[in-house]
Amino acid sequence: MPKTSAGIVLFRRRPPGVEVLLVHPGGPFWTKKDEGTWSIPKGEVGPGEDLLAAAKREFREETGAVAEGAFLDLGTVKQPSGKLVAAWASEGVFDPASLTSEHFTMEWPPRSGKSAAFPEVDKAEWFDLETAKRKILKGQRPILDALAERLKGERPLET
Numbered sequence: 001m002p003k004t005s006a007g008i009v010l011f012r013r014r015p016p017g018v019e020v021l022l023v024h025p026g027g028p029f030w031t032k033k034d035e036g037t038w039s040i041p042k043g044e045v046g047p048g049e050d051l052l053a054a055a056k057r058e059f060r061e062e063t064g065a066v067a068e069g070a071f072l073d074l075g076t077v078k079q080p081s082g083k084l085v086a087a088w089a090s091e092g093v094f095d096p097a098s099l100t101s102e103h104f105t106m107e108w109p110p111r112s113g114k115s116a117a118f119p120e121v122d123k124a125e126w127f128d129l130e131t132a133k134r135k136i137l138k139g140q141r142p143i144l145d146a147l148a149e150r151l152k153g154e155r156p157l158e159t
Contacts, residue, residue, distance in 0.1 A: 002082045006055035007042025008067045009074065009089040009147055012126065018151055019126045020144065021094055022135055023062055026101060026119035028108060038135040040143060041121070042085060051086045062121045064100030067092065074146040079139035087143045089150065096124040 010021040022038040024030065030037055043058035045051060052071060059067040071088040078084055101119040108116035129148055133141055 002078075002084050004045045004051070004076075004084045004086060005042045006045050006051045006058060006086045007040040007088075008055045008059045008071070009040050009087060009143060010059075010067065010092050010094055011089055011147065011151075012091065012093065014128075017128055018148070019128050020132050020147070021063075021096075021124055021126055022132055023099075023101075023121035024123045024125075026122040027104070027106070028118065030122070035134050036136075036138060038125075038127075038132075039121075039137055039140060040085075040087060041124075042087070043120075045086075052088060055086065055088055061102045063094065063124060064098065065094055072147075072150050074143055074150065077139065077142045079137075081139075085140065085143065087146070089147050094124070096126070099124045 012019050023041050024038050041059045041062040042055065043061065045054040056067050067090050069090050069092060071090050074087040074089055076084050076086045101121045103117045103119050105115050105117050108114065127135055129144055133144055136144060
C-alpha cells in the first residue's frame with residue numbers, strides 16, 4: 001500500500017483573486033531551490049489515523065498555527081513517487097512572520113558523523129494561484145487546480 005500524506009491548503013480572498021499559503025522545505029538540500037519545491041503544509045498519516053485529523057496535525061507542526069473553520073475536501077492525488085496526498089482547503093489568515101516549524105535531525109555535513117537540526121519548513125508565503133502553480137511541487141499542482149475548480153464562479157472581493 002502506498003504511503004499517504006495529508007495536508008491543508010489555507011487560502012484567502014484578495015481583490016485580485018485567491019491566494020494560497022505554501023511552505024518551503026527546510027534543510028540544507030533546499031536552501032537555494034525555489035520554483036517547483038514549495039508545498040502545501042502536509043505530512044505522513046499514521047496507522048489508523050483520520051486523514052483530516054492528520055492534515056490538521058501536520059499544519060500545526062509545520063506552521064505553528066491551528067487550522068480551523070470549514071474544510072473543503074479537494075480529494076487525493078498520486079505523486080510521481082507513488083505517494084498519495086489527501087488535501088483539504090480552508091479559508092483563513094496566517095502571518096508568515098509567525099511561522100514556527102518543528103525540527104528534524106540528520107547527519108550534516110554528509111559522512112561527518114555530526115548531527116544537525118533543521119526546521120521542517122523554513123518559510124511560508126502567500127501566492128496567487130498562477131504563481132503558486134510555478135512554486136509548488138509538480139505532483140501537487142492538481143491540488144491547486146481542485147481548489148480553483150471548487151471556488152470557480154465565486155466573485156473576487158470588491159476594492
